[in-house]
Amino acid sequence: MKDQTAQNSIARKSLHEELADILREMIIDCKLTPGERINEKQLTEQFGVSRTPLREALKVLSKEGLIQLNVNRGAIVVPVTxxxxxxxxxxxxxxxxxxxxxxxxxxxxxxxxxxxxxxxxxxxxxxxxxxxxxxxxxxxxxxxxxxxxxxxxxxxxxxxxxxxxxxxxxxxxxxxxxxxxxxxxxxxxxxxxxxxxxxxxxxxxxxxxxxxxxxxxxxxxxxx
Amino acid sequence: MKDQTAQNSIARKSLHEELADILREMIIDCKLTPGERINEKQLTEQFGVSRTPLREALKVLSKEGLIQLNVNRGAIVVPVTxxxxxxxxxxxxxxxxxxxxxxxxxxxxxxxxxxxxxxxxxxxxxxxxxxxxxxxxxxxxxxxxxxxxxxxxxxxxxxxxxxxxxxxxxxxxxxxxxxxxxxxxxxxxxxxxxxxxxxxxxxxxxxxxxxxxxxxxxxxxxxx
DNA sequence: AGTGTAAAAAATGAATTCATTATTTTAAAT
DNA sequence: ATTTAAAATAATGAATTCATTTTTTACACT
The missing domain is CATH 1.20.120.530 (GntR ligand-binding domain-like)
Incomplete structure (x- = not known):
């Protein structure tokens, strides 16, 4: 048996976690280019989800230092400097x-x-x-x-x-x-x-x- | 001039950040006791906010290792062991x-x-x-x-x-x-x-x- | 051309609503 | 009396809606 999340074992993932995983990979692979602004609507359409779990995922990625949230001004992918x-x-x-x-x-x-x-x-x-x-x-x-x-x-x-x-x-x-x-x-x-x-x-x-x-x-x- | 968040300077905070700050302090001060289950409704009533920003704050605190999210089963304050x-x-x-x-x-x-x-x-x-x-x-x-x-x-x-x-x-x-x-x-x-x-x-x-x-x-x- | 302003459009923040899953309660059966 | 099953309740997950802010566009004026 393998561990899935290091956190807990059997747990299926919630939507915001899956989104965070996808976005994380996109950011790390520079599919989302550093400095780029994140458009919520576009991403929700791309992934077929509502904004709620997407925005939760953004909070997570912000904590990881991959994106930067600006109140009322959306999020950008943190530039690589x-x-x-x-x-x-x-x-x-x-x-x-x-x-x-x-x-x-x-x-x-x-x-x-x-x-x-x-x-x-x-x-x-x-x-x-x-x-x-x-x-x-x-x-x-x-x-x-x-x-x-x-x-x-x-x-x-x-x-x-x-x-x-x-x-x-x-x-x-x-x-x-x-x-x-x-x-x-x-x-x-x-x-x-x-x-x-x-x-x-x-x-x-x-x-x-x-x-x-x-x-x-x-x-x-x-x-x- | 003092720095506010280390992140950005002037920024007022979004609701989920404020909630995260409050909850973080409550957890650290053991106002929310380790192991305790977090009831969203109760907290939204206590703070006079809706569940959306509260739940965003919970994602943040989870990343900080202060609470543990369990899909469909809510969150608990991480026990101190x-x-x-x-x-x-x-x-x-x-x-x-x-x-x-x-x-x-x-x-x-x-x-x-x-x-x-x-x-x-x-x-x-x-x-x-x-x-x-x-x-x-x-x-x-x-x-x-x-x-x-x-x-x-x-x-x-x-x-x-x-x-x-x-x-x-x-x-x-x-x-x-x-x-x-x-x-x-x-x-x-x-x-x-x-x-x-x-x-x-x-x-x-x-x-x-x-x-x-x-x-x-x-x-x-x-x-x- | 360039600047400034007002209207329109778009995007975000947060509340509400709806759907699904857990939990509790109630009632029945052994 | 205890256990099991079903119903009711409560809680969570996620979509939708509403309110506010930001950005863009159009247009007048210098």
Whole structure:
């Protein structure tokens, strides 16, 4: 049996939750472009629902920092700006650090083994310069660490921050140097995990995220 | 000029925001007791509003982890349990740690000075065993560090976790030993801050929160 | 052309209404 | 007396309606 929401198990979803899920994905995938205004009528027609559950979903997404509500002036998709990323990354890093520390206390050998595998496949993707596969395994590794931490609150806060950050992947592409550093950092992450050295994993993860932000900052400055 | 919401400046609030504010306070102050079911009709009558904005507010509070929505079965105030606290504290600690690190980079001498003052007054309260005054200054210190970190995202996530934790203050009272340790930790916090040693402040704050949780855990086990 | 104003249209905020699901009450049956 | 079934009540989920605010459009005036 799998868990559905981390919150409660069997629960079917209410309409506003489903809408929030759909909209969240649209925003993260930049189907709704950053800065764009959200038109309630248009969305209700698109989804065939009334405004009530849609507006409830918007409240949720606002809490997640994906949209911004302005009284009497509707909602806009939060723009992806460098300063926003600089705000989010340190928080995300803190959470991943905490996840690493908790994971080291709780993770099973079996789970370490599958992270090891994902890491190997990620390295293959790196060698082949297959960015999309790389991303996939990269995300799987971080996801598995988070899951091993076994803390729904942590996971939930992480998810909402990660959503905000993900949209930046369309903004700048990974430099070769950064990619290599990331790979090295990942080796250290795995090592710390295998040693079950929580403190070390924590600092490594935080450094990893800091490196990611630094690379992004650089890339965005250059792009401009 | 003061900031109102960290989000936007002049904005008057929408009804659902005001309701969320009121309800949040009621929950944190245990005016709505943990585990209690929320009756929409009763609350709408109490506040003189319709169900629509109330229900929007409930979505927000659910995101904050203060209430739990169950489809077709209404909402309950999330119970304060030890396991909930054990889930929240590590996350809160990570965020405070990050706040400490950021604060060290940005805090002004003037702000350090006012923390120093608050600390002195806290010590007085401690000597006088004046718990309520102690709490007040304790909260002020943590609040000032968070503010110095100057990161609205961090602040917002912190606030929502802190809300969940605050309700525990009615559950167990501070042991003398814990109180003393807390004072010592606070001295170290101040020292790290004065040295602008981010790494040190971060670990100290995290230890501080871990200590708080340990004490709570102990107290709750004894109480039972 | 550009600016300002008034009317019209559109969008949002919130109350109300309707439909469905839970819960409670009542009554019957063992 | 206790349990079960059915009916009544209450509560929730979502659509609709109404009120207000914002935005757009049209048009006069400089």
């Amino acid at each position: 460098l300063s926003d990323l600089q705000e989010v990354f340190p928080v995300l890093a803190a959470l991943e650090g905490a996840a690493g520390e908790l994971a080291c206390e709780k993770i099973s050998d079996r789970d370490i083994q599958s992270i090891r595998k994902a890491q190997a496949q990620m390295e293959q993707a790196y060698s082949a310069r297959d960015l999309s596969t790389y991303f996939q395994y990269n995300q799987e590794i971080h996801g598995r660490i988070l899951k091993a931490a076994d803390n729904p609150t942590l996971a939930s806060h992480h998810r909402s921050l990660y959503g905000r950050v993900q949209r930046a992947r369309f903004l700048a592409n990974l430099s070769d140097e950064r990619w290599q550093s990331a790979m090295e950092e990942h080796n250290e992450i795995l090592a710390a995990l295998e040693a079950r050295d929580g403190a070390r994993l924590s600092v490594t993860l935080r450094r990893h995220l800091a490196g990611k932000l630094a690379a992004l900052t650089l890339a965005l400055h250059e792009a401009k | 030890l396991s909930d606290l054990q889930e929240v504290f590590p996350v809160l600690a990570a965020l405070e740690g990050a706040a400490g690190e950021l604060a060290c980079e940005k805090i002004s001498d003037r702000d350090i000075q006012s923390i120093r003052k608050a600390q002195a007054q806290m010590e007085q309260a401690y000597s006088a065993r004046d718990l309520s005054t102690y709490f007040q200054y304790n909260q002020e210190i943590h609040g000032r560090i968070l503010k110095a970190a100057d990161n609205p995202t961090l602040a917002s996530h912190h606030r929502s976790l802190y809300g969940r934790v605050q309700r525990a203050r009615f559950l167990a009272n501070l042991s003398d030993e814990r109180w003393q340790s807390a004072m010592e930790e606070h001295n170290e916090i101040l020292a790290a801050l004065e040295a602008r040693d981010g790494a040190r402040l971060s670990v100290t704050l995290r230890r501080h929160l871990a200590g708080k949780l340990a004490a709570l855990t102990l107290a709750l086990h004894e109480a039972k």
